[in-house]
Amino acid sequence: MSVGAHLFILGLTLVSLLFIVRMVRRNQLPSRYAMLWLSIGAVIALLATFPGLLDRVSSALGIAYAPGTFFLGAITLLFLIVVHFSWELSRLDARTRLLAEELAVLRADPPPDRPRIPTPGAQPVEP
Amino acid sequence: MADVVPVDARGYSRTLVILPALNEEAALTGVLKELARDCPELDVLVVDDGSTDGTAAAARAEGVPVAVLPFNLGVGGALQTGFRYAVAHGYDRAIQFDADGQHDPSQVPALLAALDEGADLVIGSRFAAPEEGSEYDVGRVRGGAMGVLRLAVRVLSGRTFSDTSSGFRAFSAPLLDFYAASYPNEYLGDTVEALLLACQAGFTVVEVPVTMRVRAAGTPSTQNLRLAYHYLRALVSLLSRAPIRRRERAMRAANRS
Numbered sequence: 001m002s003v004g005a006h007l008f009i010l011g012l013t014l015v016s017l018l019f020i021v022r023m024v025r026r027n028q029l030p031s032r033y034a035m036l037w038l039s040i041g042a043v044i045a046l047l048a049t050f051p052g053l054l055d056r057v058s059s060a061l062g063i064a065y066a067p068g069t070f071f072l073g074a075i076t077l078l079f080l081i082v083v084h085f086s087w088e089l090s091r092l093d094a095r096t097r098l099l100a101e102e103l104a105v106l107r108a109d110p111p112p113d114r115p116r117i118p119t120p121g122a123q124p125v126e127p
Numbered sequence: 128m129a130d131v132v133p134v135d136a137r138g139y140s141r142t143l144v145i146l147p148a149l150n151e152e153a154a155l156t157g158v159l160k161e162l163a164r165d166c167p168e169l170d171v172l173v174v175d176d177g178s179t180d181g182t183a184a185a186a187r188a189e190g191v192p193v194a195v196l197p198f199n200l201g202v203g204g205a206l207q208t209g210f211r212y213a214v215a216h217g218y219d220r221a222i223q224f225d226a227d228g229q230h231d232p233s234q235v236p237a238l239l240a241a242l243d244e245g246a247d248l249v250i251g252s253r254f255a256a257p258e259e260g261s262e263y264d265v266g267r268v269r270g271g272a273m274g275v276l277r278l279a280v281r282v283l284s285g286r287t288f289s290d291t292s293s294g295f296r297a298f299s300a301p302l303l304d305f306y307a308a309s310y311p312n313e314y315l316g317d318t319v320e321a322l323l324l325a326c327q328a329g330f331t332v333v334e335v336p337v338t339m340r341v342r343a344a345g346t347p348s349t350q351n352l353r354l355a356y357h358y359l360r361a362l363v364s365l366l367s368r369a370p371i372r373r374r375e376r377a378m379r380a381a382n383r384s
Contacts, residue, residue: 097312100197101208104174108194109187111170111216115139 003051010048017041040077140170141219142239145209147202148173148226152180158228159189165232172212173226176205182226202294203312203321210298210307221303223296230295234337238297247302247330250288250322251295251337272358276319279365284326288334292318295337302330314353315361323365 020037023029047054047070058066135141144162148155155173162171173186177199186193194208206223213221220242224230234251241249273292281287292315298306305328311320325332 097200097204100200101204101211104194104196104208105211105215108172108212109192111140111143111172111192112190115134115137 013045143213143218144171144222146173146226147205149176150178150180151226154228155185162232174205203317207310214307221298246333247299248325248332249297250334252290252334254289255334255336314357
């Protein structure tokens with residue numbers, strides 16, 4: 001890859017990192033996700049800065065086509081992140097439902113406070 | 128049915144009739160009047176599942192308590208809301224009843240009688256007594272899909288149920304506690320999966336023959352294409368529970384020896 005392409009990727013990565021830092025500073029992104037994306041950004045920046053790094057890692061892993069290493073890592077990571085988000089979405093959904101149900105029960109009209117059928121010996125309850 | 132005790136010593140209702148209702152303004156008033164006439168000893172709760180019409184107002188006009196959900200949760204969520212209300216207010220039993228008029232209030236005592244005989248979950252079955260109640264026609268496609276689900280339930284629970292998708296049910300106090308904590312909330316989950324969960328947790332499940340009417344008003348909750356998806360989803364969901372069941376069976380066997 002040309003030096004220009006590497007500089008372009010490096011620049012893009014740095015802008016993305018700044019964007020993530022800005023989201024954290026505005027309390028829009030919890031730090032656990034910031035950590036995730038910052039580490040990913042750091043790895044990409046590292047690969048862009050040292051062009052030979054990906055080739056060396058690839059040959060160490062026995063992968064002939066160096067970009068393949070990158071795509072393998074990226075797809076694996078993104079897959080895991082999406083699965084994690086599915087899990088987290090399901091959990092949020094369950095919690096939201098429970099809150100809605102509890103809200104409905106708390107706001108609901110009380111049961112009628114009167115005997116449904118006057119049975120012999122039943123004590124009338126004064127309100 | 129003579130030993131059905133609908134009220135406690137003070138004359139208060141032990142039983143809550145839960146009506147999950149989504150935009151049932153048109154049918155609800157008639158259903159509530161009928162319930163009050165046929166089952167005056169029972170308390171009723173309408174769970175308004177995010178209706179955009181006057182469902183809640185129609186219920187309040189009949190003097191019936193309403194629990195209004197802030198947004199639509201589906202039958203499962205509305206039912207679980209009813210279960211939580213029943214547990215919070217100390218009811219011993221609950222009935223699930225349709226707000227659209229397809230259930231007959233005069234058959235409620237039959238369900239309660241089965242509870243008093245020791246059942247935890249009583250299902251009002253449209254098909255339990257073919258010679259009497261066979262008039263209810265669900266159509267060929269839907270009937271076939273229901274058959275597949277019935278087979279899956281038979282394999283997983285080791286029992287045969289004639290009507291796994293009936294929404295006319297009665298629940299004992301222990302089952303109310305169980306369902307109040309967790310209840311399947313997707314379409315068909317509220318019927319088939321809930322039934323299977325009760326079986327797996329060791330609750331006594333029985334069927335009682337009932338007859339159902341054609342809907343008084345309102346629209347069926349789901350149309351054909353979505354129905355196919357939901358039957359498939361329910362099947363996958365049921366089958367994914369299978370290993371758990373096997374583990375429980377092994378544990379039970381271990382406990383016995």
